[in-house]
Amino acid sequence: MEDQRLFIPYDLDGVVYKLNDLKLHERLGFVGKDPRWAVAHKFAPLKAETTLKKIVIQVGRTGALTPVAELEPVTLGGVTVERASLHNEDEILRKDVREGDRVIVQRAGDVIPQIVSVVSDEAHYKRERFTFPDQCPECGSLAIREEDEAVCRCTGGLICPAQAVERLIHFVSRRAFDIEGFGDIWIAVFFKAKLVTEPADLFTLKEKTSAMEKALQDYRVALRAAKGKAAPAKAKSPKKPEGEMKSITNLLAAVEARRDISLERFIYALGIRHVGEATARLLAQHYHSLDALLSGMKEVLAPDDLTSIEGVGKVMAKDILGFFEEPHNRTVIAHLRNHVRVHDYVTPNAQSAVAGKTVVFTGKLEKMSRDEAKANAQALGAKVSSSVSKKTDYVIAGPEAGSKLKEAQELKVSILSEEDWLKLVGGQ
Ligand SMILES: [Zn+2]
Incomplete structure (x- = not known):
């Protein structure tokens, strides 16, 4: 066989x-x-020896930098292999792979070819060790590696072409800028047509409606070609699909409606790694205004200041600082401020039934995610804690609540069901 x-x-x-x-x-x-x-x-995996010409760095949609080996083409089981994955920086160090080395490649079970080992001849040791870049090859932003992580990531999310489409989709999403009518495909189309390459571009789209139409038209033609259908017979004046024009008008109206935004939404929309809605709110609460946040990030004590916020850990603080240290990201924010007014954080309504109360969520929640519940409670002025103590006012216990529910019973803390809680906060 x-x-x-x-x-x-x-x-x-x-x-x-x-x-x-x-x-x-x-x-x-x-x-x-x-x-x-x-x-x-x-079977023994198919192996062959070849020369590794170059190590190139690819940037994925999430900003992960992945090293790939470019090989002198070699035949392996009837297939010509020209590239092999090197996974990450550690893998390169472990195998001591250097550009120009003779290497053994293998394909096992028809997966992506791998580099098994390096032929450590004399020449190998004369070659220079590979240094992993600390800048993203796509956009030049700083690339950082988190503790306990093998992956190195680009911090230039908002301007990095490799990540831009993903980030723009996040930017317009419901809980961020909430720009209705902006589908993922449109973003990809407008990005490709260079109409929207960074968030601020969204706010100048109204000057570019004919270019938008053209981009959408080109996309439709390309799509038809990809599906193998012939283009429709050339009409003398190509009719504009009415629906599309209407969608563009609606889209532009939706954009206009978002020239004012709260600080917490703005922070969330930036798409900083590990910063979800709840953390964005904590940051808004702590810094109060965008100016204070931006200048706070330049302070020597910024890391300590960040970790002093309950709910912000070391890893998160590093991500947040990394984001604001990247000049490209600051530029993106500056551009945005030409079009958007970011409102200072508004202290939640002191009239709310739960303002100033300390609450603990435990067990499963059915109507909302844990993060939503937290963000919601904080918006109403409650303090969300992760452990039950005498200071706890309410424990909201869902099904499968465990030790926290017991502690609450022992300490005689008021216990609410998710439904009770929703009633208390006015059905929000
Ligand atoms: Zn990048």
Whole structure:
């Protein structure tokens, strides 16, 4: 089988041998889950030696920097291999892969080819070690690696072309700028047409309606071509689809409606790694205004200041600082401020029934996610704690609540169901 493998029109990585005689199956039985009447035999992975020409860094949609080896083309099991994954920085260090090395590559079970090892000849040691970049090759922003993480990430989310579409989709999403009528496809189309490359561009779209139409038209043509359908017979004056014009008008109106925004939404919309709605609110609460936030991030004590906020840990603080330290991101914010008014944080209504109360959520919530519940409670002026104490005013316990519910009972803290809670805060 191994000899024939190259001539079989599909990939295989081994053979399973089974006894044909079913009576013997019973007699032989199992060892644990493994039958004694069948055995698997994996072929040795296909390997070959070649030269690693260059290590290039690719940037994924989430900003992860992945090293890829460009190889002198080599045939492996009938397939020409020119690239192999190197996974991450640690992998390069562990295998001591250097540009120009002779390397052994393998394809096992038809996965992406890997570099198994380096031929450590004399020349290998004369070559320079590979230094992993600390800048994103796509946009030049700082690339940082978090503690306990193997992956290095670009911090230029808002301007990095590799991540831009993802970030713009987040920016207009419901809980961020909430620009209705902006589908993912439109963002991709307008980005490709260079109409929207950073968030601030959204607010100048009204000057570019004909370019928007053209971009959408080109997209439709390309889509039709991709589907293999011929373009429709050339009409003398190509009719504009009315629906689309209307959508563009609606979109522009939706954009106009978002020239005023609260600080917490603005922070959330920036798409800082690890900063969800709840954290965005905490930051807004702590810094109060965008100016204070921006200047606060420049302070020497910024890391301590950030971690002094309950709910902001070290890892998160590093992400937040990394974001604001990146000059590109500051530029993006400056551009946005030319079009958008960011309102200072408004202290929640002191009239709310839960203002100033300390609450703890435990167990499963059914009507909202834990983060939403927290953000909602904080918006109403409550303090959300993660542990129950005598100072706790309410414990909101859903199904499967455990020790916290017990503690609440022992300390005689008021216990509410999710429904009770919603009633208390006025059905929000
Ligand atoms: Zn980048």
